[in-house]
Amino acid sequence: MTDLTSSSAHVALTGSQPGGETQWIRSAADVSRLINSGDGARNNARIVVAIALGGVFLDAYDLGALAFGIKDVAREFNLTPTGTGMVASAITFGAIVGALIGGYLTDKIGRYRVFMADMFFFVVAALACAFAPNEYVLGGARFVMGLGVGIDLPVAMAFLAEFSRLRGKGNKAASVAMWCPTWYAAISISYLLVLLLYAVLPESHTGWLWRLILGFGAVPALIIIAIRSRYMSESPVWAANQGDLNGAAAILRSGWNINAQVAEDAAATPPQPARRASWRNYGALLRGVYLRRTLLATITSVASSFAYNAVAFGLPVIISSFFAQSMLTTILVSLALNLLFAFVGGVLAVRMVPRLGAWKMSVAGYACQCVALLGLALIGRPEGGQEAGVAIAMLALFLFGQGFGPGSHTMTFASLSYPTSLRGVGVGFNQTLMRGSSTVSLFLFPVLVAALGTGVFWVIFLAPLAGLLALLAIRWEPSGYDVDAEDFAGR
Structure with a gap:
């Protein structure tokens, strides 16, 4: 022993x-x-769950920060739509590589070691973004940040799943779903920071806005490193x-x-792991009972990521096209939509998933998104205040559906479809494909908007439709199911 x-x-x-x-x-x-x-006091297990969301916070913060700064970046570096897409999608391309590596390392060397190392990527990349002299350095820094994001997500989801009870309030599905309101809180904080800097910066220095916001990301990253070293197990x-x-x-x-x-009568020689960490374990995700789960988790994640990234990253652009208003109006409307609809939807998802389950809530969320995107596609560019109001309502419905449904529960399917021995590679595989979808979405959005205008909503509509059809075809409910027991069967 x-x-x-x-x-x-x-x-x-x-x-x-x-x-x-x-x-x-x-x-x-x-x-x-x-x-x-576990029904008793969980001591710093609750703190571990909260700290596990730190990487999610930084990932969302960066997306929201650059969403407002991308026009200034394009203007400062004289970027074409293709160059703009390259800078925007660099972080997700890095996350593709990071997720594959992080999923393997999470299962191979343990959750703690990976968790303590990946946050340094955020610090270095945030500072490099702030001082980037050209679009190539900026794109490279965002790629490095993407490596940190990709490595962090598999281990974060493993912590959320493995430090939570199976059923009842605060169960595994609810803990994993917490990543969603954390994401929207980070988006909202980035908007508030934009609002603050917009108010205090002299008009002659507004070009500094995107640099200050991206560089500020190093501050929470350093705080998270300090807290993790104290409380993580x-x-x-x-x-x-x-x-x-x-x-x-x-x-x-x-x-x-x-x-x-x-116990003294525990085996003198502990049993071998149910499944040794190996690159071959990625193949196990596509065999036996895990094939259906992997297909569902992958399709819903890819669909959710494509639609959300296009709408969320393009939200400031979309709103400014609806209204010939100032930057201040765009910031305030974006902030209100995220807090009142996306964040509220995410909070409801955490509270209701122990009772309703992830499958039903994902179906409802995708249905809301299909209705919202159809409405936006039919409206096109609003003519008059009434149509603009309906268009904003459709954006609100889309964001609420994202928070209530797939935004929260795609991670539930990815994390709770696999036992401990496969959870790292399971989330890593899911994140690799999901980030691939994000890369395509972020790269194509500026190009598609330039070519199609508001007709881009017809393209985005296909994503939640695919997610909805996948859920109807594969009925798998991970909430409340003891998937870790699959590691112990026959031992």
Whole structure:
């Protein structure tokens, strides 16, 4: 049996002592059971869930920040629509590479080590963006930031899934869905920062706006690094799956306030992991029971990403085309739409998914988006205040449907369709394809808008329609299902 002092599992030091009845663990299944049924105080496990969302926050912050600055970037560097698309999509191209690497490393060397390393990408890239002398340096810096995003998402989703109970309020599906309101909160904060800088910067220096906003991203990244070093622990389920029961017990005591101890009759030689980390595990996602789950998670993620990135990144452009108004009006309307509809939808998703399930809510969300995009396509460029009001209402419906449905639950399907041994590569594979969709969306949006105008909504409409059809064809509900038990079957 592994000695605790040589355990590879990192344990956060909180200074608290667990109480209550001793819980004896003999296997990884016992560790999973304690987390799944945990009703007591979770101590810094709640903090771990919150910190796990830090990378999501920075990813969304960067998207919202550049959405307002892309016109100034294009003007400063004399970019064509193709060059603009290149700069906008560089971060998602980096995330494609990062997700593949991060998914493998998350399962291979553990959640904690990957989590502590990836945030440095954000710091370096944010500062490089702020001082970029040309579009090539800016695109390269955003690629590096994308590497951090891609590496961070698989491990973040693994933490959210493996530090939450199985059913009831705050269950695994609800914890994973928290990534969605976190995203919209970050978008809103970037809008508020834009509003603040827009108000204080002299008109002669408004060209600095995009540099200041992107550079500011290094500040929360440094804060997150400091907090993670203090509170983060290795996933107890991953540690137990590697045969490190002593390390898993220590994490349960520190992070969950569970008085867990390794039983004396636990196997002297811990069992081998259910599935060793390997690049070949990506192939396992396309075999057996996982094939249907992977198809559903992939199609819904790709569809959601394509539609949302086109609408969210283009929101300032869309609103300014609806109204011949100032930059201030565009900022305020964008902020209101995100807070009142996207963020509220995301919060409702977290609260309601334990009861309704991810499948039903995703169907409802995609249906809302189909209606909204059809409405926007039919309206085209509004003529008069009434049509403009309807168009804004359609944007609001789209964002609410995104927050309530696929925006929250595509990650649920990606994270909770696979057990611990496959979760890293499962999310990594999903993120690779989803980021590929984002790259195409962000690259094509400026080009399509230049060619089609508001007719671009007909193209975007095809994405939620595909997601809706996939859900109707494959009925898989991950919320409340003990997928980790698939690792322990027959052991």
